[in-house]
Amino acid sequence: MKLNIAVLPGDGIGPEVTAQAVKVLKAIAMEFNHVFTFKTAIVGASAIEKTGVPLPEETISTCDKADAILFGAIGNPKYDDPSVDVRPEQGLLGLRKTFDLHTNIRPVIAYEDLLNKSSLKVKQIKGTNILIYRELTSGIYFGDKHYSDTEASDVCKYTRKEIERIAHQAFKAAQGRKKKLTLVDKANVLASSRLWRKVVKEIATEYPDVTLECRYIDNVAMALIINPRQFDVILTENMFGDILSEEASVIVGSIGLLASASIGDNHVMFEPIHGAYTKATNKGIANPIASILSAAMLLDHFGLYDEASLVREGVDKALKLHITTPDLNTKYDNISTTKVGDFIEDFIHNPDETNLN
Numbered sequence: 441m442k443l444n445i446a447v448l449p450g451d452g453i454g455p456e457v458t459a460q461a462v463k464v465l466k467a468i469a470m471e472f473n474h475v476f477t478f479k480t481a482i483v484g485a486s487a488i489e490k491t492g493v494p495l496p497e498e499t500i501s502t503c504d505k506a507d508a509i510l511f512g513a514i515g516n517p518k519y520d521d522p523s524v525d526v527r528p529e530q531g532l533l534g535l536r537k538t539f540d541l542h543t544n545i546r547p548v549i550a551y552e553d554l555l556n557k558s559s560l561k562v563k564q565i566k567g568t569n570i571l572i573y574r575e576l577t578s579g580i581y582f583g584d585k586h587y588s589d590t591e592a593s594d595v596c597k598y599t600r601k602e603i604e605r606i607a608h609q610a611f612k613a614a615q616g617r618k619k620k621l622t623l624v625d626k627a628n629v630l631a632s633s634r635l636w637r638k639v640v641k642e643i644a645t646e647y648p649d650v651t652l653e654c655r656y657i658d659n660v661a662m663a664l665i666i667n668p669r670q671f672d673v674i675l676t677e678n679m680f681g682d683i684l685s686e687e688a689s690v691i692v693g694s695i696g697l698l699a700s701a702s703i704g705d706n707h708v709m710f711e712p713i714h715g716a717y718t719k720a721t722n723k724g725i726a727n728p729i730a731s732i733l734s735a736a737m738l739l740d741h742f743g744l745y746d747e748a749s750l751v752r753e754g755v756d757k758a759l760k761l762h763i764t765t766p767d768l769n770t771k772y773d774n775i776s777t778t779k780v781g782d783f784i785e786d787f788i789h790n791p792d793e794t795n796l797n
């Protein structure tokens with residue numbers, strides 16, 4: 441298969457982790473005779489520094505022509521001042537909006553080999569396997585905004601169509617899993633949540649084999665870390681999905697492990713859920729696994745299931761052998777970002793022989 445991949449490393453640790461994912465994709469291309477071409481473009485703070493804007497036209501054009509976008513991370517504390525108008529995050533939000541990447545999928549899996557890395561109890565998290573469907577192009581992130589020194593507002597608006605398209609995807613995903621869908625909202629307070637409930641309940645009649653439960657965000661925020669195994673597919677709006685998926689990373693042991701796919705009707709993007717972690721830049725301590733697993737989701741998206749499985753086996757083996765960066769590692773203290781990437785690359789070339797050396 442031929443794939444043109446736009447690579448947007450972004451800021452902070454983004455370039456380091458993305459380089460490992462590209463390395464892994466190149467190894468896959470070699471072993472399975474695919475032709476993957478990579479074109480790098482700038483986004484976020486690094487784009488602001490070079491061009492004055494977080495999402496330059498050239499980057500949009502590179503992504504538009506690509507079959508898939510591989511995104512790293514963005515952000516820089518330099519732009520934290522609330523009076524700043526141009527911010528790195530606008531680059532990521534701009535990409536999501538420009539390419540209408542409405543459906544964000546975030547798997548949360550408690551790896552057997554990492555159960556004791558979580559701050560939660562092993563017996564609570566063992567066996568967790570959740571798929572979070574987060575709406576990505578609407579809601580409070582994109583509603584009308586107003587800011588002054590005395591008053592500020594963000595409007596949370598959803599249309600029926602925006603809810604329907606992600607809901608169908610989430611129900612279909614549940615059909616292929618444990619057939620349970622949890623809609624997370626705040627329907628006791630928010631009008632937008634009441635529309636979500638109404639629309640999702642209507643759509644549920646088309647998927648009679650899936651059990652739908654509707655729950656409030658405050659309750660799910662608690663339940664997620666008390667008994668995460670009760671969840672199968674979680675469907676939710678933009679901001680609740682952002683918060684819940686970051687909370688869910690506690691189950692897995694590190695936010696450096698959580699990957700995501702952002703799916704639109706004509707474009708797709710794959711990105712780790714973590715941010716730019718500026719303090720760790722170029723120290724070799726950033727965990728590349730979320731980026732590598734995002735690359736595996738890219739392969740899955742194009743139907744390259746054997747290839748994606750091989751990448752995941754490589755990740756599993758790295759975790760089993762403690763070939764992990766310091767956020768997870770207890771056994772060795774000097775495993776760098778690059779070393780993790782190299783190990784998984786070697787595994788792809790020689791699955792039966794790769795060991796730590």
Ligand code: IPM
Pocket residue numbers: 514515529532533682713715
């Ligand atoms: C994420 C991030 C982004 C978000 C930020 C960087 C804008 O937290 O992808 O989860 O809030 O969506």
